[in-house]
Amino acid sequence: MHKEFLMGNEAIALGALAAGVNLVAGYPGTPSTEVLETIAKRNPGNVYVEWSINEKAGMEVAAGAAYAGARTMVTMKQVGLNVASDPLMSLEYIGVKGGMVVLVADDPGPISSQTEQDTRTFGMFSKVPVFDPCSVNDAYEMIQEAFEVSEKHGTPVIFRATTRVDHGYEAIEVKDAEEYKSIKPEGFVKDSGRWVIFPRLSVKNHALIEKRNVELADEFSAYSRNVILKEKQPCKKGIATHGANFGYVKDTCKERDLRILRVATPFPFPEKLALEFLEGLDEVLCVEELDPVIERALIYVCGKYGLNVKIRGKKTGDIPASGENTLEIVDAAIAKFLGESKVPKGDALAAPPALPVRPPVLCAGCPHRASFYAVKMAMKGQKTIYCGDIGCYTLGNAQPLDMCDTCLCMGAGIGIAQGVFHTEPDTKCFAFVGDSTFFASGITGTINAFYNQADLTLVILDNSTTAMTGHQPHPGTGRTVMGQVVEKVSMEKVLRAIGLTTVETVDPLDYALSVETVKRVTAEPGVKAIIFRSPCIALTKPSGKSAVDPAKCIACGKCIRELGCPALILGEDGKKAKIDTSLCTGCTLCEQICPVKAIAGGTKNDTAKEGKANE
Amino acid sequence: MSKSIILCGVGGQGTILASRLIASAAMKKNLPIKTAETIGMAQRGGSVFSHLRIGEADTPLIAKGQADLIIAFEPGEAVRQLPFLRKGGAVVVSSRPVMPVSAMIGKSTYDANAMLTYLKENVEHLTIVDADQAAKDLGSAKTLNVVLLGAAIRSGELGLDEEEIIQAMKERIPEKLWNMNLQSLAWSK
Numbered sequence: 001m002h003k004e005f006l007m008g009n010e011a012i013a014l015g016a017l018a019a020g021v022n023l024v025a026g027y028p029g030t031p032s033t034e035v036l037e038t039i040a041k042r043n044p045g046n047v048y049v050e051w052s053i054n055e056k057a058g059m060e061v062a063a064g065a066a067y068a069g070a071r072t073m074v075t076m077k078q079v080g081l082n083v084a085s086d087p088l089m090s091l092e093y094i095g096v097k098g099g100m101v102v103l104v105a106d107d108p109g110p111i112s113s114q115t116e117q118d119t120r121t122f123g124m125f126s127k128v129p130v131f132d133p134c135s136v137n138d139a140y141e142m143i144q145e146a147f148e149v150s151e152k153h154g155t156p157v158i159f160r161a162t163t164r165v166d167h168g169y170e171a172i173e174v175k176d177a178e179e180y181k182s183i184k185p186e187g188f189v190k191d192s193g194r195w196v197i198f199p200r201l202s203v204k205n206h207a208l209i210e211k212r213n214v215e216l217a218d219e220f221s222a223y224s225r226n227v228i229l230k231e232k233q234p235c236k237k238g239i240a241t242h243g244a245n246f247g248y249v250k251d252t253c254k255e256r257d258l259r260i261l262r263v264a265t266p267f268p269f270p271e272k273l274a275l276e277f278l279e280g281l282d283e284v285l286c287v288e289e290l291d292p293v294i295e296r297a298l299i300y301v302c303g304k305y306g307l308n309v310k311i312r313g314k315k316t317g318d319i320p321a322s323g324e325n326t327l328e329i330v331d332a333a334i335a336k337f338l339g340e341s342k343v344p345k346g347d348a349l350a351a352p353p354a355l356p357v358r359p360p361v362l363c364a365g366c367p368h369r370a371s372f373y374a375v376k377m378a379m380k381g382q383k384t385i386y387c388g389d390i391g392c393y394t395l396g397n398a399q400p401l402d403m404c405d406t407c408l409c410m411g412a413g414i415g416i417a418q419g420v421f422h423t424e425p426d427t428k429c430f431a432f433v434g435d436s437t438f439f440a441s442g443i444t445g446t447i448n449a450f451y452n453q454a455d456l457t458l459v460i461l462d463n464s465t466t467a468m469t470g471h472q473p474h475p476g477t478g479r480t481v482m483g484q485v486v487e488k489v490s491m492e493k494v495l496r497a498i499g500l501t502t503v504e505t506v507d508p509l510d511y512a513l514s515v516e517t518v519k520r521v522t523a524e525p526g527v528k529a530i531i532f533r534s535p536c537i538a539l540t541k542p543s544g545k546s547a548v549d550p551a552k553c554i555a556c557g558k559c560i561r562e563l564g565c566p567a568l569i570l571g572e573d574g575k576k577a578k579i580d581t582s583l584c585t586g587c588t589l590c591e592q593i594c595p596v597k598a599i600a601g602g603t604k605n606d607t608a609k610e611g612k613a614n615e
Numbered sequence: 616m617s618k619s620i621i622l623c624g625v626g627g628q629g630t631i632l633a634s635r636l637i638a639s640a641a642m643k644k645n646l647p648i649k650t651a652e653t654i655g656m657a658q659r660g661g662s663v664f665s666h667l668r669i670g671e672a673d674t675p676l677i678a679k680g681q682a683d684l685i686i687a688f689e690p691g692e693a694v695r696q697l698p699f700l701r702k703g704g705a706v707v708v709s710s711r712p713v714m715p716v717s718a719m720i721g722k723s724t725y726d727a728n729a730m731l732t733y734l735k736e737n738v739e740h741l742t743i744v745d746a747d748q749a750a751k752d753l754g755s756a757k758t759l760n761v762v763l764l765g766a767a768i769r770s771g772e773l774g775l776d777e778e779e780i781i782q783a784m785k786e787r788i789p790e791k792l793w794n795m796n797l798q799s800l801a802w803s804k
């Protein structure tokens with residue numbers, strides 16, 4: 001054992017390695033990404049790791065390896081589980097041989113996600129057991145136990161953490177590589193009665209799963225991480241909680257005397273332990289984030305056993321229905337629950353001046369800014385809809401670009417654009433999709449639009465990486481997370497193979513050419529594609545930075561007002577433009593649009609232009 | 616010992632490295648340490664913060680009115696986090712504002728001087744670091760995080776001394792940058 005200062009996701013990865021995981025697949029998504037990255041970084045050499053094309057592919061790869069007896073893990077964020085739900089729902093009926101952990105990161109808030117869905121609820125729906133860690137250290141230990149439970153019961157298990165655990169850091173004791181378990185997979189043993197899903201097998205296995213989950217609920221009642229913290233003086237009130245909230249409850253209850261239940265396995269719910277917790281209580285406050293999972297389970301237990309305990313929480317309005325809990329929210333809710341009259345701590349501060357509003361923005365020099373701006377200028381005055389997608393380029397919705405009219409989920413922009421076209425054919429429909437998102441879930445939508453005779457322009461914003469989640473490779477980059485250099489999948493060839501005849505690739509940092517290309521391509525009928533290819537600025541080294549010549553600048557403000565580049569600021573006189581050299585990447589976009597050519601000096605990186613940054 | 620520290624700034628300013636240095640130094644002293652960081656979309660120019668708790672704690676998060684020290688990379692962000700400061704706690708703040716794009720294009724306003732005035736009126740234990748002067752003296756604006764860390768040590772609320780931070784720095788930063796960072800750490804002396 002040795003001590004390390006680890007992020008929750010790193011701890012989960014090291015825990016999986018300690019458990020002898022043989023194969024890990026996944027698709028990047030905040031806040032889950034660092035798990036797979038850490039597996040790749042700390043790979044003792046015998047673990048197969050891949051960034052899959054999407055979560056469904058990753059789930060299937062992990063399932064196949066688990067059929068063959070390997071210990072496997074598949075990683076994703078909560079909305080990724082929606083993509084992978086098809087294989088997971090059936091996989092639960094089939095089961096696994098090697099231990100298989102489905103690592104899902106939930107995001108109360110949501111801080112970086114579309115929804116506040118709760119994977120604990122998904123576990124109930126899919127009948128898959130769920131583990132819910134409460135801290136970095138807890139996650140490290142618990143993931144090892146999750147593999148054991150999975151293997152013992154022949155079922156995949158869900159290990160769901162939330163952002164505060166995934167992205168929290170703690171100095172914890174971890175195993176040395178020599179202490180890692182070594183798992184030798186037996187290999188796939190043919191048995192069509194076991195591995196081929198048919199209605200007859202499904203009905204039989206369904207019954208077995210229900211029976212097993214009842215047994216598991218008992219097993220979980222004795223599980224050391226499901227705990228009751230006993231009160232010192234007899235009391236009538238208790239708190240039931242989970243995950244990061246367990247820490248908030250303990251932190252805010254240092255001077256309070258209450259009975260506390262921490263539920264580490266929300267499904268199957270540890271009913272016996274809950275009964276013990278409810279014994280003698282009048283009222284329980286459920287402190288939860290996302291869905292009221294424990295609250296519902298306790299109401300069920302009270303109903304089933306005829307207990308007269310009032311269960312409070314989200315359903316009674318005592319805990320907010322949405323958003324992330326904070327120490328203040330938890331403290332106030334508990335104070336109200338206990339009927340304390342709260343004296344506010346410290347003196348209230350005087351009201352501060354208006355705080356700066358800082359929505360996230362595209363980075364200075366981001367090629368997406370140039371792509372959006374070119375399309376915006378080319379289509380000026382026409383009736384358009386710009387359907388966006390999931391990635392950094394969702395930030396194209398911000399002022400002044402304002403180039404994202406819709407955003408739903410991965411790859412949806414293409415279908416949305418198609419639907420709008422069929423409803424109002426006189427609108428010029430655009431679907432903007434990133435390179436990684438195109439491979440993950442844009443290809444089906446493109447085929448659908450093409451075959452069903454839509455008229456729309458597909459704009460692929462190809463920055464040669466999965467930028468939003470921290471620059472993971474994808475099939476268009478020609479490298480894998482294991483460091484191999486491999487044949488790239490060409491999006492041009494994919495699009496042409498579908499049948500598109502107009503597929504043009506252009507450097508968005510060439511402003512005039514980009515505008516001209518957009519005008520020409522959008523005039524064509526049917527589904528056509530423009531690939532704007534220029535690497536993410538995080539992958540290239542800026543060479544020459546641009547500078548405004550104050551003698552030439554006429555203070556028209558066009559560059560600042562129209563581009564919204566964070567490097568473009570007002571100079572000392574408060575009128576003329578100035579460039580913050582610590583941010584400018586020399587993309588030259590502002591140089592190209594300044595009406596009096598007052599900006600110069602930027603040099604684009606040449607390797608960047610050829611899209612070779614990744615090689 | 617137990618200390619609750621908040622680092623805050625704008626995505627891309629280097630708050631995470633500073634938080635990492637404090638954590639490593641605490642770890643070397645065998646103190647329990649927990650931190651919570653903003654990772655994700657907000658790193659693209661949004662408001663970011665780190666909460667650090669040195670000593671036994673049930674959660675890395677710090678409640679309002681409980682922070683011993685706020686290290687702010689930006690005046691407006693210092694004001695945003697001020698409700699977390701305990702009575703008598705210290706604030707170390709960089710004087711250099713980061714203008715939000717929304718203010719540059721006239722969709723919002725931001726008066727950074729008003730922020731500094733507000734801090735002066737409301738924080739007794741305040742250190743304003745002249746970031747522009749530091750950048751001029753040091754020849755680079757890149758080590759602002761280390762300059763602020765130096766001022767934080769001297770505020771007496773970090774719970775770690777200069778030598779401990781230097782040791783942590785030497786482990787995390789390549790040798791050719793040591794000199795630059797040592798100068799930055801000492802700048803506010």
Ligand code: SF4
Nearest residue numbers: 365565584587588590
């Ligand atoms: S060249 Fe202009 S647009 Fe490009 S990063 Fe620099 S300031 Fe921004």
Ligand code: SF4
Nearest residue numbers: 553554556557559594
């Ligand atoms: S567009 Fe040119 S002239 Fe107008 S403010 Fe910018 S640099 Fe000055």
